Every structure is written in structure tokens, then in C-alpha cells.
Amino acid sequence: MNRPADPFQPVSKEALAFVGTNPIPAKPYYDPDYFQLEVEAVFKKTWMQIGHICELPQPGSFIVRELDFAGVSILITRGKDDEIRAFHNVCTHRGTRLEQATEGRKSMFSCPYHMWTFASDGELKSAPDFERFYVTDKSQCNLPKIAVGVCAGLIFVNLDKSPEQSLADFIGPLAERLEQLPVARATSFSEYTYEVDANWKLTYDNFQENYHLRFIHPRSGEAAGGEENPFGYPTQYGFHDPHRTQTIWSNPAPKVKPFQMFGFTKGAIMSMKDGLDMTIKDYFGIFPSLFILGNASTPFSQSIMPIAHNRSRSVIRLYWVGEDDSATRRFAQEFALATALDIHSEDRAVIEAGHKGLASGALQHIHFQSQEVLCRHLFKEVDKRVQAYKASHAGEKQ
Ligand code: FES
Numbered sequence: 001m002n003r004p005a006d007p008f009q010p011v012s013k014e015a016l017a018f019v020g021t022n023p024i025p026a027k028p029y030y031d032p033d034y035f036q037l038e039v040e041a042v043f044k045k046t047w048m049q050i051g052h053i054c055e056l057p058q059p060g061s062f063i064v065r066e067l068d069f070a071g072v073s074i075l076i077t078r079g080k081d082d083e084i085r086a087f088h089n090v091c092t093h094r095g096t097r098l099e100q101a102t103e104g105r106k107s108m109f110s111c112p113y114h115m116w117t118f119a120s121d122g123e124l125k126s127a128p129d130f131e132r133f134y135v136t137d138k139s140q141c142n143l144p145k146i147a148v149g150v151c152a153g154l155i156f157v158n159l160d161k162s163p164e165q166s167l168a169d170f171i172g173p174l175a176e177r178l179e180q181l182p183v184a185r186a187t188s189f190s191e192y193t194y195e196v197d198a199n200w201k202l203t204y205d206n207f208q209e210n211y212h213l214r215f216i217h218p219r220s221g222e223a224a225g226g227e228e229n230p231f232g233y234p235t236q237y238g239f240h241d242p243h244r245t246q247t248i249w250s251n252p253a254p255k256v257k258p259f260q261m262f263g264f265t266k267g268a269i270m271s272m273k274d275g276l277d278m279t280i281k282d283y284f285g286i287f288p289s290l291f292i293l294g295n296a297s298t299p300f301s302q303s304i305m306p307i308a309h310n311r312s313r314s315v316i317r318l319y320w321v322g323e324d325d326s327a328t329r330r331f332a333q334e335f336a337l338a339t340a341l342d343i344h345s346e347d348r349a350v351i352e353a354g355h356k357g358l359a360s361g362a363l364q365h366i367h368f369q370s371q372e373v374l375c376r377h378l379f380k381e382v383d384k385r386v387q388a389y390k391a392s393h394a395g396e397k398q
């Protein structure tokens with residue numbers, strides 16, 4: 001979709017009407033029963049990003065991630081053969097949580113209870129007094145595997161025992177564009193996480209529209225918008241099966257304070273020095289709850305994990321390429337992180353206020369305008385899966 005002449009509406013309302021124009025039901029944004037359906041129909045069946053390969057730099061490196069909505073702990077390892085694998089972080093003797101640390105490096109994982117010991121490829125290596133068990137073959141007791149894949153340096157897992165699609169099929173042609181982003185070459189990152197009292201879709205949607213920028217972020221919103229395009233609406237939208245993209249508007253005359261200009265300029269200089277493509281200004285919304293900003297000086301990603309129908313956890317990362325080798329680079333990174341923190345602290349209150357209002361049951365429907373089309377698209381993709389799941393389980397006792 002190309003940008004038509006009207007600069008105040010970079011993509012016309014009519015051009016986006018194909019995604020739908022109806023009001024959207026409010027209940028799916030707060031209802032615990034709908035959330036349970038989402039867990040089954042979406043989160044237990046789709047690829048979810050939970051890490052980056054730079055967290056597993058050497059054979060024996062491991063990370064542990066919790067998926068609260070499913071009560072699942074995942075151990076991700078890099079084996080001696082360099083392969084990345086994922087397992088349920090559960091000892092196969094009697095189910096004790098195997099690894100307690102959240103990250104580290106070791107060649108063997110020993111269960112604290114009776115010392116069953118597993119290699120980083122999941123194989124049960126030793127079990128005290130194994131002869132006394134009635135299982136004769138240790139290989140029956142290897143760690144339970146979880147499907148795992150890597151795209152653009154990002155590690156994805158799928159809780160489905162036999163995923164309907166490979167990760168490559170799931171990401172599709174977008175993979176090629178993601179591989180061009182700084183995240184694909186990242187060697188480190190800055191991270192912060194925060195929990196919000198709000199449904200995951202409300203949390204995610206806040207980052208899928210610019211309609212709120214000038215009201216909630218008067219400083220950054222002004223910088224993003226400008227006279228020509230005061231809301232800072234994107235110049236292009238793309239829909240790629242369950243995923244979506246937008247091209248970020250560049251304000252030709254941003255009103256920024258001198259220290260902001262200094263910080264942004266330093267970031268841009270470091271990015272150019274690292275050979276990153278400065279022309280990419282795309283946002284990638286990867287279904288269900290990851291988004292990445294391709295922008296080289298703010299290589300930002302946010303993964304929103306549901307905890308319950310009314311609570312979510314956001315993991316925000318700025319991915320860095322190159323060594324932390326100078327004060328300028330450190331300054332640019334800290335500035336980018338501080339800016340992201342500022343923006344998120346402004347967003348949080350409205351996200352929670354939105355959940356509270358909806359959960360009161362006052363509304364039957366909510367409304368999305370054309371420039372909130374990505375929010376509409378997310379709901380449609382989620383609801384399609386929820387309705388299909390309901391239909392295929394009709395008649396079963398929930
Ligand atoms: S439960 Fe792990 S060794 Fe017994």
C-alpha cells in the first residue's frame with residue numbers, strides 16, 4: 001500500500017477498510033474464559049520468541065524461561081555440537097524442576113532431588129542405582145523436547161508436540177527482512193521487564209498505534225509527528241498472514257531538546273560505524289505478541305507474555321551490535337534505554353486504565369479507527385484461531 005497524496009492520512013481509510021470496519025467485541029479483552037481459549041488456541045500452538053542466540057554464546061550455555069500462562073519452565077541449551085535445543089525443565093525421574101538458575105554454562109544438568117544427570121542434548125547420562133528401576137533403557141528417560149527454531153538471531157519455541165508449521169513457514173517471507181535488522185547481528189542487549197495489570201492484547205495494542213502519541217507522550221509524540229503528520233501515522237502498512245508491518249514516519253523537523261538531539265546523533269553515528277542499514281524504519285509485529293523496530297539506532301523489541309487474563313509481562317530489549325568499546329557507544333546505548341523507559345512509564349497507566357474500564361463490563365464493543373488497523377488485525381487473527389478451536393472442541397466439556 002503506497003502513501004497517497006494526503007499527508008494527514010498517510011494511508012487512506014478506504015485502503016484499510018478490507019481489514020474490517022465493524023466495532024470489535026469488548027469481552028475478549030478481559031474475560032478469563034476467552035483468555036483460556038487463547039492459551040489453548042494461540043499460545044500453546046504457535047511459535048513464541050523467548051530469547052536470542054547471543055545469550056547462548058558457547059557450547060554448554062543455557063537459559064531458562066518461564067511461560068506462566070502454561071505453567072511451563074523451558075531449558076534452552078547450546079550443545080557440544082553447537083546445536084540449540086529446548087526441553088521441559090523437568091527431571092524425568094519424578095518431575096522435579098531440573099535447573100534452578102536462569103542462565104549459565106554447564107555441560108551437565110543434575111537434579112537436586114536424587115541426582116539424575118542430563119547432558120545438554122537432553123540425554124540421561126547417569127542415575128544413581130539405576131539398576132533398581134524397572135526401566136532398562138536410559139534413553140526412555142531423556143528430557144522431554146520442545147520444538148525450537150531461530151530466525152534473525154531470535155529463538156522461538158512452540159509448545160505444540162507436533163507444530164502445524166515449521167518456524168520458517170510461520171514467519172514466511174518476512175524472515176528475509178528480519179535478517180536485515182540489527183537484531184540478526186546482535187552480540188548483546190539491554191533489557192528491562194515490567195508487569196502490567198492488563199490483558200496482553202491491550203498491552204500489545206498500545207504499541208500498535210500512534211493515535212495516542214501526542215496525548216500520552218507529548219515530548220516524544222511531538223518529535224514523532226510534526227506539522228505535516230501530527231499523529232505521526234505510519235506511511236505504509238503490510239499484512240502477512242498473522243503478522244503485520246508498518247513503516248514509521250520520519251518527521252523532517254523533529255522538535256527535540258539539545259540533549260535528545262545529542263543522544264540520537266551519537267546513536268546514529270555508532271550504528272553507521274557498525275555498518276547497519278540506516279534506511280530501514282520498519283515495525284514488525286510477529287504474531288502473537290512480539291514486535292521489533294528495525295530502526296538501526298533504536299533496535300528495539302518487545303515481547304509481551306500473558307500471565308493471566310488481567311496481567312501481562314513485557315520484556316523490552318535493545319539489541320546491540322559490536323563491542324562496548326567507547327564512552328560514546330555506552331552513552332548512546334544508555335540514552336536509548338532511558339528514552340524507552342520514559343516512554344513506557346508514560347504508557348503503563350493508560351494500559352491499566354483501559355483494562356479496568358473494560359473489565360467493568362460497561363462496554364459491549366470497542367472502536368478502532370483506520371490508523372488502529374494493526375490492533376484490529378491482531379484481534380481478527382486471534383479470534384479466528386479461538387473460534388476454530390471452539391468449533392473443533394464443540395461438545396467436549398471444557
Ligand atoms: S526427581 Fe529428579 S532425580 Fe529424582
Ligand SMILES: [Fe+2]
Pocket residue numbers: 206212213216217343347
Ligand atoms: Fe505509547
